[in-house]
Structure formats: C-alpha cells, structure tokens
Amino acid sequence: MADPWLTIVGLGEDGPDGLSAASLRAIEEAEAIVGAPRHLSLLPASRAERIEWPVPFADGLPVLLRLRGRRVVALASGDPFWHGAGSVIARALSPAEWTALPAPSCFSLAASRLGWALDETTCLALHASPFARLVPHLHEGARLLVTLRDGAAVDGLARWLAEAGVGESRVHVLEALGGPRERVRRFIASSGAPADVVHPVLVAVEVSGAAGLALAPGRPDTTFANDGQITKAPVRALTLAALAPRPGETLWDIGAGSGSVALEWLLCHPSMTAAAVEARPDRAARIEENARALGQDRLHVALGRAPEALEGLPEPQAVFVGGGLDERLLDHLEARLSPGTRLVANAVTLETEALVTQAQARLGGQLLRIDLSEPQPLGRFRGWKAAYPVVQWSVTL
Template sequence: MGLGEDGPDGLPPASRQALAEAEIVMGAERHLSLLPDLAAETVVWPVPFANGIPVLLSHRGKRAVMLASGDPFWFGAGSVMARHMTRGEWRALPVPSTMALAAAALGWPLEQTYTTGLHAAPYARLKPHLFNGTRILATLRDGAAVAELADWLRAEGFGASTLHILEALGGQRERIRTTQAEAPQPDDIQHPVSIGIEVAGNGAVIPLASGRPDALFDNDGQITKRPVRALTLSALAPKPGEHLWDIGGGSGSIGIEWLWSHPTTQATAVEIDPDRAQRIRANAARLGVDRLTVVTGGAPEALEGLAPPDAVFIGGGISQEMLETVWTTLPQGARLVANAVTLEAEVLLANWHGDKGGDLMRIELAQSKPLGRKRGWKSAYPIVQWSVTK
C-alpha cells in the first residue's frame, strides 16, 4: 500500500479500509510513525530490504499490509514483492508517486522528463542521459547523497547543472531548495529526498546512434572500431528484453552499446584475458550499464551454463569448434554475427555462409592521413562480416 508523507490523511477509502482490516502491518519505522494507533500487529521492515521479504511471506493467509512510499510500482518495492506472490495474493493501493509530486512541484511534464531511482543504484546510471537541457527526476538514498551526486556531476563536466532538492514532498515537512552542482550543498537535508536535475555543462556526452566514439571506451587497442561497431550493432539488431553473448569482449564496446539500446536488454561479455575482463567491468560501470555480466574465460568452454542468447557476436578467436558450439547452442530464431580479419577466419566464415546462408559482407575502410605535404588514404585491414538468423 502506498503512503504519502501526510500519513493517513490523504489516503483513499480503499487504503483506509485495508489498514482497518489488517492483522499485520509492515513498513519502515518512518512509515509506521505516520500512522495512528492500529489494532493490527506492526512490524518494522528490516535493513537491508531483502531481509524483510521472508518475514512478510511468513504471514501468508493473514490480512497483511506492506507500506511503501507513493506508488509501489513506480521505482518502488511493488515489482520486487510481486515476483514472490501470485497475482491473486496481493493488491496494490497506490497514492501519488514521488515523481508525480516532484513534477507537480517543479512544473515539469513527466512525459518529457527522465525518471529513475538512485536510492540503491550508482550515479553512473545517469551517464547515458547527460545532455544539455535534459530534465531528470531521481530518488536518492538520503540527504548526504545530494552532495555525492553533485560531486559526480562536477567530475563528469556537468557542474553547471541546476539541482532542485526535494524533501518530504506532500507532507508537513515539505521543502524545496535550488542550487548548482558546482556549489556547496546544504548539510541539513532530511529524508525522504529526491532531486530534480536540469543538466548543463561541457562534459562528454554519449550520442544516441550506434557507433559511439572510440574514446568513450578505455581499451588497449582491442576494440571494434566505431564504423565497424555501427555496422555490427545494426546486424545484431537489438530488441527490448533480448540477451547478447559478446564473445571476445575486448573493451566491452559491443556489449555496452547493446545495453544502451534499451533499458531491458541484457548482455554477457566473455573475455579470456583477465586484465581486459576487468577493463570491461570498469567501462560498463563508468558508462552507466553496470548490469553487463562479464565472464573471464575462453570460448567455447566459458559459454557453458550461460543464459540462452537472442544474439551472439564473435569478435575474436573464431574457430571451427567455437562456431559449432555456438550454432548448436543458438536457439531457433536467434542471430549470429561474426567479424573476421585473418584469411583463415575469412575462409571459415565463407564456408559457414555457404552451408547456413545469411549475409556475407566485406568491409573496407580508409582514412585520410598526411602523405608528405599532402594527404592520402590509409586503408585499415578489411573485415569480413557474416550475419545469419538460425
């Protein structure tokens, strides 16, 4: 059940009735303190949050009420609890969400505002959304998190951003203050707190089109270069909810760009070199997609036990054994894209193309380079790309 900062006064009739009929009421100590004396047994939700789930589930068969802030299914606990119960076991009773209250307070249209929860997530989740003029609403862990977020924005080159600090929205303690990320932050910010960000600054941004600048990715030279990456992502054709295997992850650029395509996509990077595997993890965390899974090991052995893929990219170490293993594992309708640089790998892909079909493309690129006092074309190694749907 959703609860606002004004306690039971603003609750709809259905929520009041649920409290009146409850045998068990569980919630954070702050939530319980907002309620009047209840006939029901009250239980303080423990920290961390996960510890409270079995406690609530132990009361199956009783009339139990779980208290949450605002709308439990808008960056709240509702989706977590719904995974542990059948649809007929629970009913959600929301009140206005933190995001709705914040948008109303600031006059921001929610459909044009990026909303997210940072109360239990790294600030780097904002990285793909840092564009001048973007408006962001986010929940935060506590008052100290405002200064931490401001420091992060400043380090990313967006210290000129305007911050709207929103405390206890909808309650008697409601307070809204405006400051700059580059300025000192108040030290008396009270929980619960959310923040509105008007992004401004000269920091590096992540473009929206596939084939982002190579400089975004820390690498040791083992990286699918920008033009080829754009063609590769186009062939992989990510869709919401799909899972990618990026075999021979290198810098992680393919898997990271796959994850940028939609918030529900998943990816697993397989990299045999431990240093590169750690670099992939660092790139993913810094660029806002810490959900990238990194497996240190060689293919095909390291593929055993992974969740089935919807698409597979092979960017290095192509062999007959690897292709056979991947093809056997690949579900019907899944996509495979492989890039080859060596003549031996080209022959291998040509043979598989002849047997399995799909598209075989030769990519030849050249860049302008100084040639004496003039300029000339310097060609990169040609790449052969095979793409196929099983």
C-alpha cells in the same frame, strides 16, 4: 472467488491524512501491517500486529508469505509500482491474492512542485545504484528526477556532477514531499549541496554544460579506453545493426577486447543485459572500467576463453564473435544456442574469412565485406589508406 488477502497501500509523508477512504478502511480492518519503520510510525495506533519489513528487501517476502490466510496490509512509498515494492510483491503472488491502492508517487509530487512535464522528464531510482547510471542521460537541457539513499547522498551527487563536467547544472532538493516537513531548495552542483538534507529526498537536475553521448551506435573509439583492440566505430555501427538489439535481450560479446560492442548494446535500452568474454586479464579489467565510466553496471565480464568461459552465462538472444572464432567455437555455439538466436561474426584473417564463408554456405545468413579507408599524409599531399577489410557474417540460427 475469495477476496485478496493482501492490500498494498501507497503511503505519503502526510500519513493517513492523505489516504483514500479505501486505503483507510484496509488499514483499519487489517490483522497485520507490514512496512518500513518510517511508514509504520506514520500510522495511528490500531489492533493490527505491526511487522517491520527487514533489510535487505528480499528478506521480507518470506515474512509476508507466512501471513497468508490473514487480512494483511503492506505499506509502500507513494505509488508502489513506480520504482517501488509493488511489482516485487506482485511477482511473488497470484493475481487473486493481492490488490493495490496507490498514492501519488514522489515523481508526480516533484513534477507538480517544479511545473515539469513528467512525460518529458527522466525518472531514476538510485538508492543502491552508482551515480554513473546518469551518464547516458547527461544531455544539454535534460531534466532528471532522481531518488537517493539519504540526505548525505545529495552532496555526493553534486560532486559527481561537477566531476562529470556538468557542474553548472541547477539542482533542486525536494525533501519529505507531501508531508509537514516538506522543503524545496535549489543550488548549482559545483557549489555543493546544503549540509542539512533529510530523508526521504528526491533531487531534480536541470543538466547544463553537457554534449552527451550520441544516441546511435558507432560512437567514437575514444568513448572506450582501449589498447587498440577495438571494433572501430563504423564497423561497430554495422555490427550493432546486424545484432538487431531489442528491449530485454541478452548479448554475448566473445573476444570483447575493450567491450565496446557489449557497451553499445547496453546503451540501446536500460532493460538489456550483456556478458563480455575476454581471455586477457588486463583487457577484462579495462572492460570493467569502461562499464563503470558509462554507467553500465548490467555488464558481466567473464574472464577466460570461449567456449569454456561461456559456461553458466545466461541464455543470449544475440551473440557477437569479434575475435577467436574457430571451428571448435562455432560447433559449440551451434550445439548450445537456441533456435532464433542471432549470431554475428567479424572476420579479418583469411583463415577466419574462409570459416565464415563455409558456415554461411551451410547455415545461411548474410555475408558483408566492409572496406574502409581514411586519408593519410602522402608526401606533401594526402592519399587514401585502406584498413584491413572485415567480412561480417550474420545469421539467425
């Protein structure tokens, strides 16, 4: 078997001084070296052709593939397979074509400077993602390590933390870790960041003042802006249990209303995706607002009525119909969905209840009637006021 033509070398801020003998040998023997301008500038002169990796990152893959047949080094920051370029490059090549020589990641270096247990710390890359992705992680006492786009983004993060109600959080700014320019400073988020932060930068946050989102589905209705069209919290908890979310899966939330079911689905695991289908433009806009507020930018909102609005959506592993189920939509779902897809439908009207009852007799699955009551004033006292019962049908097609 031929040797790999590509070596992915993890490079720290100390340049070649911190590299292993194997990494130095790969760079010395390379005919071409591909990397960001900052990485290339850290290397001493050599005979190798130097090629700057273009922006956006995806544009560099064709450049790299055209170098097949030569001995090539691709430079990456620290550990190329922790929020790095390594996995993207590896997916574009066969296993026999590449090898990797990692260096310590910026997360490992930060943990070693702060004395934090890395296995108890949340590590996030927010170079091109909204700060709101931090929302699910804002729990009292949580420790976060976050890489950012540049030095200016540190003050933006500090302002965002203050607006999110955790302005008393302690923030550590770690610049150019592992190199001669390394610097570690600390401040309280509400006081604002230093003005002279330089790239590359990582921020460590010790969260203070946050109650945080509950971890279990069935979060309070007030978590989601809504006009009353929302699957209520107890029913939502039962609905998510029936949908049985698993990492990496996709949900269709049809008749999404406020998007609460789709958003609770996404909050289960960061690898999950969802599409919320909603016919009313005002509600679709509200769903997008809820997604932004909860940091769930993996939600796709499809404006329109099902089944037409389902065209072009990624294949789901689970489908929830919270409103608008009729024979036409059910027939479409039966014909469209792959075997093994989990389907859950909640019925409130007698007509929809009759439809799911007939469907259960034909296709199987489980029927569950949900009757909820809450205390309401009754003269000088209180009595139980029943909500409309919900009949839930869940089936694996």
